[in-house]
Amino acid sequence: MKLGMKIAALGLISLMVLSGCGSSEDGKSANDSGGKKDEKIIVYSNSVSNGRGDFLKEKAEEKGFKLEIVDLGGNDLLNRVIAEKDSPIADVVFGMNQMMFSKVEQEGIFESYKPKWLDKVDSSLVNKDNKYSPLQEQRVFMIYDANKIKPENAVKDWQDLASKSDLKGKYIVPKGLGGATANAVVYNILMNYQDEKSDNGISKEGWDEVKKFFKNGVAPSEGQSEVAELANGKVDYSFTWLSNIPIVEESLGIKLGVVNPSYGVPQTVEQVGIIKKDKMNAKVKEFVDFLGSTEVQSEWAEKFGSAPVNKDAQGSVNSRIAEILNETTPQDNDYDFINKHIDEWVEYIELNVLGN
Structure with missing residues (x-):
């Protein structure tokens, strides 16, 4: 009976020691980082x-x-x-x-x-x-099919694109403003028309340019990307971002030309x-x-x-990326200003431009 009690006691002590070791390890992990070292x-x-x-x-x-x-x-x-x-x-x-x-x-x-x-x-x-x-x-810019349009014949900027009657319905505009790339296209235009006296920081001339840009362009068809619509010949101009160029050129079998406006392109x-x-x-x-x-x-x-x-x-x-970096100039943007106003710009466009 005494032997049995001693064995039980030893077992209890061993269990307590093992538990103590576990607590010590957990405590060390919690103190060091608060989490398990092998967790996802x-x-x-x-x-x-x-x-x-x-x-x-x-x-x-x-x-x-x-x-x-x-x-x-x-x-x-x-x-x-x-x-x-x-x-x-x-x-x-x-x-x-x-x-x-x-x-x-x-x-x-x-x-x-x-x-x-x-x-x-x-x-x-x-x-x-x-x-x-x-x-x-990343940089965001206007693109065209370089096998169809020579650089010297390409439009010079977004305003030039929107003002040409022969290009009406022949360029892609964002379907919505839910992404950073679409937003960059918009503020690439708007940042040329800053007006601190305006409620939303942009002059009437700037908003007129944005309205004209959206009115004369066309959104991509359901299930089609902005670049795919260019590759299939539906439009002459579209837009994309820097790292997407080599991917789509290879996958769609197209050589893209890049438009670098005099005021530059968004760099994020x-x-x-x-x-x-x-x-x-x-x-x-x-x-x-x-x-x-x-x-x-x-x-x-x-x-x-x-x-x-x-x-x-x-x-x-990538050599193609390096080439585009050399061909484009970052727009001199006040990103604090953009960050302050971007939500109201998006809301205004969605309600007054895309909603009409």
């Missing part, structure tokens, strides 16, 4: 289509990261991150431009972090509080930020270091035609 990193992004998400998951797994990627459009991504402010699900978000990230920052959603690769980036692109960090540059920078949580994922900062690293950004540039801001990765930029 939940990534929200609008920049993982066309095989980019699969590439990222494979590269990440090689480095010991387990990713769960949620693919969302730009505005949907912005709205979801803000909607989940009080009960965040994502650990990290990347792909939105600096204006969208600024809106999220204003909500107090981001955790400050300075990635190890940030010293390889032009300091003018860096958020002063390190709430988010730049990854890749995709960012990455860490979502603030009570229990932070143990490996999320390490993942951000990985995502913006020279190795990943170089391979991303080679495979998907991106333009990384990591200077050590810029040698891997």
Whole structure:
């Protein structure tokens, strides 16, 4: 009986010791990071289509990261991150431009972090509080079929396009303003007509130009992209973004010409930020270091035609992308001004232009 009691006591002590060890390990993890070191990193992004998400998951797994990627459009991504402010699900978000990230920052959603690769980036692109960090540059511009139109015969800018009677119905306009690319087309025009005395910061002349642009253009047909409508000959002009050029040229068998207005083209920078949580994922900062690293950004540039801001990765930029970067000039935009007014511009256009 006594022997049995001793064995039971020893068993209880052993159980307590094992439990104590488990608590100690959990406590260490919680103190260090607030999360389990092998748990999945939940990534929200609008920049993982066309095989980019699969590439990222494979590269990440090689480095010991387990990713769960949620693919969302730009505005949907912005709205979801803000909607989940009080009960965040994502650990990290990347792909939105600096204006969208600024809106999220204003909500107090981001955790400050300075990635190890940030010293390889032009300091003018860096958020002063390190709430988010730049990854890749994008530019948005008008395009045409270079096999049909010679550069010297192409229109000079959006206003020129909208004013030519022979091009009425022969160019693509955004179907809606739910994405960053469509918005960029609009403010590429509007930023030439700033007027601080106006309620929405734009003169009447500017709004007249935008109305004419939409009125004389045509939206893509259901199921067709802006570039596909150009490739199939329905229109003479359309629009797209920088990293999309080599992809669509190869897939659609078209050589695109790019219009560089005298006032330049919108230049935005995709960012990455860490979502603030009570229990932070143990490996999320390490993942951000990985995502913006020279190795990943170089391979991303080679495979998907991106333009990384990591200077050590810029040698891997696709030759076609490098060509377009040289052919286009960034518009000198006040992005704080755009960020302040973009929502009311979109609302005005949707109600008074697209709605008519």
